[in-house]
Amino acid sequence: MHLLVTGGCGFIGTNFIRLMLEKHPDWSITNLDKLTYAGNRLNLLDLEENGGRYRFVQGDIGDRNIIMDLLAGHAFDAVVNFAAESHVDRSINDPTPFVATNVLGAQNLMECARQRGMERFVHISTDEVYGTLGDEGKFTETTPLAPNSPYSASKAGADLLARAYFETYGFPILVTRCSNNYGPYQFPEKLIPLMFLNAKSDKPLPVYGDGLNVRDWIYVDDHCLGVELTLLHGRPGRAYNFGGDAEEANINVVRTLLSLLGKPESLITHVTDRPGHDKRYAMDFSLAAEELGFAPTVDLATGLKRTLTWYENHAAWLEKVQSGEYRIFMNTWYEER
Numbered sequence: 554m555h556l557l558v559t560g561g562c563g564f565i566g567t568n569f570i571r572l573m574l575e576k577h578p579d580w581s582i583t584n585l586d587k588l589t590y591a592g593n594r595l596n597l598l599d600l601e602e603n604g605g606r607y608r609f610v611q612g613d614i615g616d617r618n619i620i621m622d623l624l625a626g627h628a629f630d631a632v633v634n635f636a637a638e639s640h641v642d643r644s645i646n647d648p649t650p651f652v653a654t655n656v657l658g659a660q661n662l663m664e665c666a667r668q669r670g671m672e673r674f675v676h677i678s679t680d681e682v683y684g685t686l687g688d689e690g691k692f693t694e695t696t697p698l699a700p701n702s703p704y705s706a707s708k709a710g711a712d713l714l715a716r717a718y719f720e721t722y723g724f725p726i727l728v729t730r731c732s733n734n735y736g737p738y739q740f741p742e743k744l745i746p747l748m749f750l751n752a753k754s755d756k757p758l759p760v761y762g763d764g765l766n767v768r769d770w771i772y773v774d775d776h777c778l779g780v781e782l783t784l785l786h787g788r789p790g791r792a793y794n795f796g797g798d799a800e801e802a803n804i805n806v807v808r809t810l811l812s813l814l815g816k817p818e819s820l821i822t823h824v825t826d827r828p829g830h831d832k833r834y835a836m837d838f839s840l841a842a843e844e845l846g847f848a849p850t851v852d853l854a855t856g857l858k859r860t861l862t863w864y865e866n867h868a869a870w871l872e873k874v875q876s877g878e879y880r881i882f883m884n885t886w887y888e889e890r
């Protein structure tokens with residue numbers, strides 16, 4: 554299998570590429586990434602230097618020329634689109650790049666792939682497109698889309714375009730909607746790496762509002778497994794939910810991290826809640842279980858320990874992210890052109 558993966562220098566894309574190349578010795582992957590602030594080419598530099606089955610291309614999913622050239626020049630079996638602006642708080646500050654990449658960029662990628670006759674396209678989406686839940690119930694794939702943040706609205710926009718591409722053109726697209734991921738290589742603006750860093754240096758741990766917002770936490774490898782199953786066995790036109798079967802309030806996750814790090818709960822500082830902050834997400838992933846054989850393999854306690862150990866053992870990676878050294882590659886492609 555020869556894959557075009559987009560956004561592979563981000564958190565989930567990096568884990569996906571590493572896992573797939575390890576599991577499938579006959580697969581090769583081209584990674585197209587714009588290298589925004591969230592894209593770190595260093596994540597996969599060892600694979601680049603080894604040559605062979607991994608190739609990096611810097612570019613924007615919204616750039617028609619690059620995508621059309623890439624798709625014409627290589628016989629890809631499938632596209633997996635992870636590329637996105639992904640941080641809710643940033644989308645509240647400025648929604649524009651979210652619409653540019655998550656809606657227009659995604660549509661450009663779908664359109665180019667359609668015109669080039671691509672036979673499989675997996676679009677990575679999120680549980681946030683469904684909005685929020687009360688104390689009971691879970692999101693299913695038929696729950697109406699009701700996004701509450703500019704981020705989730707932009708992701709919902711692409712989900713609807715994916716649906717339209719299937720219904721209108723018969724384009725073989727599949728959508729995955731997954732809950733909150735955690736694990737190695739996550740950019741430290743997100744909850745778990747941010748709390749790790751602050752706790753390590755005895756800085757306050759900012760928790761939104763009362764911290765009782767509930768998320769379904771999934772270890773990133775389990776999400777990657779869901780994407781792999783969708784790619785290999787999913788039915789075109791379908792959306793599949795994925796989750797970790799691990800509902801937990803943010804505050805409890807933070808408390809667990811503090812306890813694992815041997816730090817006091819007095820470091821927790823409650824800050825003004827995020828506007829439009831969804832109260833609870835929970836995923837019913839029975840469709841993926843039945844059709845694809847999906848089941849999460851890592852429980853929350855194990856996953857959190859594994860994640861902290863990874864951050865402990867990758868101080869140099871964190872240092873390069875924090876110092877901004879990882880940004881040395883940004884814009885090099887545009888300059889090379």
Ligand code: NAD
Pocket residue numbers: 559560561562563564565566585586587588589590591592593612613614615634635636637638639640654658677678679680708730731732733734735740
């Ligand atoms: P991330 O922010 O860590 O990485 C995004 C990557 O996309 C970066 O490498 C960035 O450089 C690249 N990118 C951004 N705009 C681009 C563009 N226009 N063209 C090409 N590349 C571009 O995000 P992540 O957490 O790895 O999320 C990956 C995908 O999974 C996203 O689509 C996100 O919506 C979805 N998702 C994330 C989570 C989560 O918990 N992190 C949960 C469910 C779904």
